[in-house]
Amino acid sequence: xxxxxxxxxxxxxxxxxxxPGWGNGRATAVRFAEEGAKIFAVDxxxxxxxxTVEGVKKAGGAIATHLCDVTxxxxxxxxxxxxxxxxxxxxxxxxxxxxxxxxxxxxxSEETWNAQIDFNLKSVFLGCKYVIPVMEKQGSxxxxxxxxxxxxxxxxxxxxxxxxxxxxxxxDGRDTANAALFLASDEARFIxxxxxxxxGGMTARCD
Numbered sequence: 001x002x003x004x005x006x007x008x009x010x011x012x013x014x015x016x017x018x019x020p021g022w023g024n025g026r027a028t029a030v031r032f033a034e035e036g037a038k039i040f041a042v043d044x045x046x047x048x049x050x051x052t053v054e055g056v057k058k059a060g061g062a063i064a065t066h067l068c069d070v071t072x073x074x075x076x077x078x079x080x081x082x083x084x085x086x087x088x089x090x091x092x093x094x095x096x097x098x099x100x101x102x103x104x105x106x107x108x109s110e111e112t113w114n115a116q117i118d119f120n121l122k123s124v125f126l127g128c129k130y131v132i133p134v135m136e137k138q139g140s141x142x143x144x145x146x147x148x149x150x151x152x153x154x155x156x157x158x159x160x161x162x163x164x165x166x167x168x169x170x171x172d173g174r175d176t177a178n179a180a181l182f183l184a185s186d187e188a189r190f191i192x193x194x195x196x197x198x199x200g201g202m203t204a205r206c207d
Contacts, residue, residue: 004185006036008091011083013070013127015041015096016048024146025096026052027173028180033061035181037092040083041065070097070123080130089138092184093131095124095145144180149203165200
């Protein structure tokens with residue numbers, strides 16, 4: 001390891017996982033810890049963070065946890081305040097909360113649509129809203145927003161995606177974490193307002 005995030009503090013939302021294995025949030029927390037970052041791991045449910053905490057500690061990293069509904073401004077403000085109180089600063093914010101509900105305009109209820117907007121967009125807005133002032137005061141910081149190239153029926157999409165990926169390997173959250181690590185590191189200091197697509201070439205494939 002090159003300790004690319006040595007001494008930095010990273011807030012990672014959605015840092016837990018709904019099941020075992022390498023979800024994006026869990027993988028990012030562990031990968032950042034391996035590179036020297038102090039982790040402020042955020043999720044709505046404490047149990048989802050258990051394996052993340054174990055993974056970060058196994059990597060020799062420092063981690064604090066916080067429960068937060070990132071669609072609520074008061075809770076996000078409290079999250080940021082708690083991180084600053086715990087670690088004194090915020091160098092990296094990884095907005096990793098998101099997901100999709102099945103159905104198109106005809107099938108989906110207005111309530112579900114509004115919840116999707118809050119879950120996938122408002123959560124990012126609120127994270128930036130309350131973290132940016134801290135970074136501006138420090139004079140530095142990096143924000144990485146993680147999104148999906150797919151939406152809808154998760155199982156069907158996964159099966160379809162695997163058929164379309166040109167590479168002869170199956171990716172997981174660690175691949176996303178490595179991309180986030182690069183964007184969060186000083187190696188990406190002259191990069192902003194861009195994206196890295198981590199999908200094994202699925203969206204680049206023509207057929």
